[in-house]
Amino acid sequence: MSSTPVTPAAPGTPDVPRRPRTHPPRRPRRLGPGDRLFLTVAIGIPLAALLFFVWLPALASLGLSFTTWDGIDLADIHWIGLDNYQQIFTNYPPFWPAVRHNVIWLLFTALLPTPFGIFLAYQLDRKIRFTRVYQTAIFLPMVLSLAVVGFIWEIIYNPDTGLLNGLLSAAGSSHHIDWLGNADLNLWAVLVASGWRHTGYIMILYLAGLKGFDPALKEAAALDGANGRQTFLRVVFPAMKPVNIIILVVTVMESLRAFDIVYVLGGGVGSKPGMELLSLLITDNIIGESSHIGYGSALAVVLLLVSLAAIGTFLVQTFRKEDR
Amino acid sequence: MTQQSRNPLAARDPGRRRVVGGLFGLGAAALAAPLLTACGGGAGADPKTVTFGSNGADATPKSAYAALTKAFGQDSGLKVKTNTVDHDTFQKSISTYLQGTPDDVFTWFAGYRMQYFAKKKLCTPLDDVWDKIGAGFSDATKQLSRGEDGKYYFVPLYNYPWAVFYRKSLFKERGYQVPQKWSEFVALAKRMKRDGLSPIASGYGGGDSWSILGAFDYLNLRTNGYDFHMSLMRGKVSWTDPRTVAALDHWRELTPYYQQGAGGRSWQDAAQSLLDKKSGMAVIGLFLGQQITDEAIRSDIDFFPFPEIDSAHGQDAVEAPTDGFMLSRRPKNADGAKKFLEFLGGAHAEELYMGVDPSNLAVNQQANTGSYNALQKKSADLIASAKHISQFADRDSDPGFISTVVLPGLTEWLGHPDDGSGTLKKIESQRSRFFTA
Numbered sequence: 001m002s003s004t005p006v007t008p009a010a011p012g013t014p015d016v017p018r019r020p021r022t023h024p025p026r027r028p029r030r031l032g033p034g035d036r037l038f039l040t041v042a043i044g045i046p047l048a049a050l051l052f053f054v055w056l057p058a059l060a061s062l063g064l065s066f067t068t069w070d071g072i073d074l075a076d077i078h079w080i081g082l083d084n085y086q087q088i089f090t091n092y093p094p095f096w097p098a099v100r101h102n103v104i105w106l107l108f109t110a111l112l113p114t115p116f117g118i119f120l121a122y123q124l125d126r127k128i129r130f131t132r133v134y135q136t137a138i139f140l141p142m143v144l145s146l147a148v149v150g151f152i153w154e155i156i157y158n159p160d161t162g163l164l165n166g167l168l169s170a171a172g173s174s175h176h177i178d179w180l181g182n183a184d185l186n187l188w189a190v191l192v193a194s195g196w197r198h199t200g201y202i203m204i205l206y207l208a209g210l211k212g213f214d215p216a217l218k219e220a221a222a223l224d225g226a227n228g229r230q231t232f233l234r235v236v237f238p239a240m241k242p243v244n245i246i247i248l249v250v251t252v253m254e255s256l257r258a259f260d261i262v263y264v265l266g267g268g269v270g271s272k273p274g275m276e277l278l279s280l281l282i283t284d285n286i287i288g289e290s291s292h293i294g295y296g297s298a299l300a301v302v303l304l305l306v307s308l309a310a311i312g313t314f315l316v317q318t319f320r321k322e323d324r
Numbered sequence: 325m326t327q328q329s330r331n332p333l334a335a336r337d338p339g340r341r342r343v344v345g346g347l348f349g350l351g352a353a354a355l356a357a358p359l360l361t362a363c364g365g366g367a368g369a370d371p372k373t374v375t376f377g378s379n380g381a382d383a384t385p386k387s388a389y390a391a392l393t394k395a396f397g398q399d400s401g402l403k404v405k406t407n408t409v410d411h412d413t414f415q416k417s418i419s420t421y422l423q424g425t426p427d428d429v430f431t432w433f434a435g436y437r438m439q440y441f442a443k444k445k446l447c448t449p450l451d452d453v454w455d456k457i458g459a460g461f462s463d464a465t466k467q468l469s470r471g472e473d474g475k476y477y478f479v480p481l482y483n484y485p486w487a488v489f490y491r492k493s494l495f496k497e498r499g500y501q502v503p504q505k506w507s508e509f510v511a512l513a514k515r516m517k518r519d520g521l522s523p524i525a526s527g528y529g530g531g532d533s534w535s536i537l538g539a540f541d542y543l544n545l546r547t548n549g550y551d552f553h554m555s556l557m558r559g560k561v562s563w564t565d566p567r568t569v570a571a572l573d574h575w576r577e578l579t580p581y582y583q584q585g586a587g588g589r590s591w592q593d594a595a596q597s598l599l600d601k602k603s604g605m606a607v608i609g610l611f612l613g614q615q616i617t618d619e620a621i622r623s624d625i626d627f628f629p630f631p632e633i634d635s636a637h638g639q640d641a642v643e644a645p646t647d648g649f650m651l652s653r654r655p656k657n658a659d660g661a662k663k664f665l666e667f668l669g670g671a672h673a674e675e676l677y678m679g680v681d682p683s684n685l686a687v688n689q690q691a692n693t694g695s696y697n698a699l700q701k702k703s704a705d706l707i708a709s710a711k712h713i714s715q716f717a718d719r720d721s722d723p724g725f726i727s728t729v730v731l732p733g734l735t736e737w738l739g740h741p742d743d744g745s746g747t748l749k750k751i752e753s754q755r756s757r758f759f760t761a
Contacts, residue, residue, distance in 0.1 A: 070444070071419060071420075071423075072419070072423065072444045072446065073444070087757070091753050091754075092754070093733075093750040093753070093754075094732065154530075157588060158588065158589070158593075159529075159584075159585030159588045159589050160585065160589060160593060160597075161593075176584045176585040177585070178584070178585040178586070178587050178588045179588055180529055180530070180587065180588040181528075181529050181585060181586060181587015181588035181589070181739070182587060182588075182739060183587075183736055183739050183740075186587075186588075265530075266530060266531075267412075267529065267530025267531030267532060267533075268412055268413065268530070268531050269412060269416070269530075269531040269533070269727070270727070270728065271728075271732060272533070272732065272735070273732050273735055273736035273739065274736075276732075284727075284728045285724075285728065287416055287417060287419075287420070288416055288419065288723070288724050288727060288728070289415060289416075289418055289419055289437070289440070289723040289724055289727075290419070290440065290722050290723060290724030290725070290758070291419055291724065292724065292757070295757070
């Protein structure tokens with residue numbers, strides 16, 4: 001491992017190999033023992049941590065996904081090949097709903113709370129009155145712990161005493177709507193709660209970008225006779241590219257790892273009808289009184305592949321544009 | 325080590341579990357398992373302290389357990405350190421907990437659920453404890469406390485029956501009669517609905533979906549009898565068997581009379597609607613009593629056994645889950661822990677516990693039942709007269725099968741109770757995954 005740290009530095013910096021030629025006699029070695037030690041520690045430790053905490057578990061779960069195991073005795077691990085995958089794809093009722101819900105989650109988050117957060121940021125950046133109050137109010141959910149967010153929405157969605165049903169019956173009909181219990185409705189109810197939180201996050205990110213935006217560009221656009229919408233779409237938005245990329249990454253990431261708010265609103269017991277997500281199915285199978293580590297690992301590998309596909313596509317797209 | 329040994333418990337909060345249970349978590353678990361095993365020896369433990377892992381996080385059981393540990397401390401001079409964890413979380417993480425550095429004594433449930441961990445050697449046999457406490461227990465209870473290898477692994481504390489609860493004054497006001505037979509039961513529900521009540525209080529939202537199993541168990545016990553029910557629970561009979569279909573058909577007959585919005589309501593809120601006379605009846609356990617704060621209402625609560633469906637089986641089975649304690653596989657203070665278990669299995673401990681929490685029944689026959697309220701007396705009679713005692717679906721069966729397959733299936737079906745055979749087919753397709761491996 002001691003020699004590895006030196007090599008990564010070379011390809012990234014083209015002027016390094018040239019240096020020995022300018023002062024060859026005084027420096028027989030490019031790096032002294034102190035430097036070597038420092039580099040070994042500075043790169044070796046994170047590398048070891050990365051291997052140990054990320055790649056080893058990832059490969060272990062890949063390996064375990066071809067086995068059955070109850071998670072207790074290592075001797076009980078049995079190799080079963082692709083059986084888990086075959087089961088999951090053909091004969092696991094909650095699997096396809098979970099995939100569908102993950103896609104819905106991604107589309108919903110990308111199409112509603114994210115643009116709305118950008119919209120709010122753009123409006124609040126225009127130095128309107130009480131802008132700090134609005135900013136604080138919209139960002140507040142992001143500051144709260146998820147457990148608290150869960151409690152708040154439980155109170156809103158409670159079928160008997162909830163705020164929402166209270167308001168609706170005040171408007172005339174006294175019909176109970178079972179927001180979190182109805183399998184056709186609960187995913188949307190949870191998405192609203194998640195969007196409530198996500199909007200504030202996106203708003204603050206975008207606002208930070210807008211603060212660093214050069215006002216001269218806007219003035220120039222105004223002089224050219226652009227209206228508000230044109231200024232935003234043609235000038236501000238393209239110029240904010242770095243922030244846009246961050247927002248896109250955050251949105252995709254949040255959607256793929258969607259778990260916590262569903263878990264909290266589902267009562268902390270894994271997947272519920274109508275709210276199945278891949279992440280929940282994984283925990284369902286792995287954590288519990290009788291765990292099916294192999295089966296859960298196979299589900300985790302599926303989620304890993306989906307994530308890699310999303311991240312890979314995104315990276316390829318971004319770098320292709322950069323190269324041009 | 326003593327303080328650090330709490331860490332496995334701290335790791336149970338959802339936030340940490342989200343990380344652990346995430347994408348790479350299982351790899352980490354695979355890594356951690358041998359490490360934890362290696363350090364679970366428990367050297368340097370304090371011989372004066374016994375650690376106790378409790379799932380009694382609600383106010384009533386919590387203070388009842390506190391009374392027990394305090395009394396034991398005074399009797400024995402040993403100190404009991406209690407770790408209380410929320411009920412659902414405790415159950416969910418039990419397997420990881422027992423493989424890590426668990427507390428010496430922990431709360432658990434009788435039946436298949438206990439036998440599973442005994443089979444996996446995650447707990448210590450308690451035959452020497454039973455030599456001292458055995459005289460107080462009936463044969464049925466002894467049977468419940470033994471693993472498949474015939475050794476004792478469990479010390480029972482209390483049990484409680486499931487039944488159909490109602491308010492006496494409401495039945496009197498409206499002139500309702502207690503139903504014996506299924507047809508009378510359905511007719512009563514229909515009448516209640518006409519009278520503007522929710523006939524059957526129902527709340528299985530959030531983490532409370534287990535509560536529907538009480539109704540399912542009784543429907544199956546009454547329709548098909550105890551033996552079939554147990555075969556179904558142990559994975560020996562198909563879920564698409566016509567007999568299971570028949571049980572579900574009876575359930576469908578009842579669903580129009582369930583309280584609306586049940587999927588988003590907690591069982592506590594459902595119980596409250598019964599206490600408030602907004603609902604007529606509730607299929608629930610005696611622990612309903614923990615929900616009562618006004619003592620005047622307690623004396624107005626009564627129950628009747630789940631009605632007869634098939635006269636061949638009558639009302640011969642009672643669902644009465646038993647809760648108690650087990651000893652972890654490598655207790656840090658084995659002698660102290662066994663003394664604690666002897667105390668917990670004795671009549672005095674039961675009396676102390678029931679003194680604080682009157683919604684359970686002592687299992688030790690030597691316990692003084694003189695202070696029982698009317699409901700407790702009636703419950704004890706109900707259990708004593710039963711020909712068969714079942715525990716509860718998630719205790720009689722593989723809990724993983726119940727929580728990841730049966731519960732989602734049945735709760736989904738209750739939302740649209742039409743395609744029962746489709747639901748049963750889905751459940752059946754997963755059975756082999758849990759019961760043959």
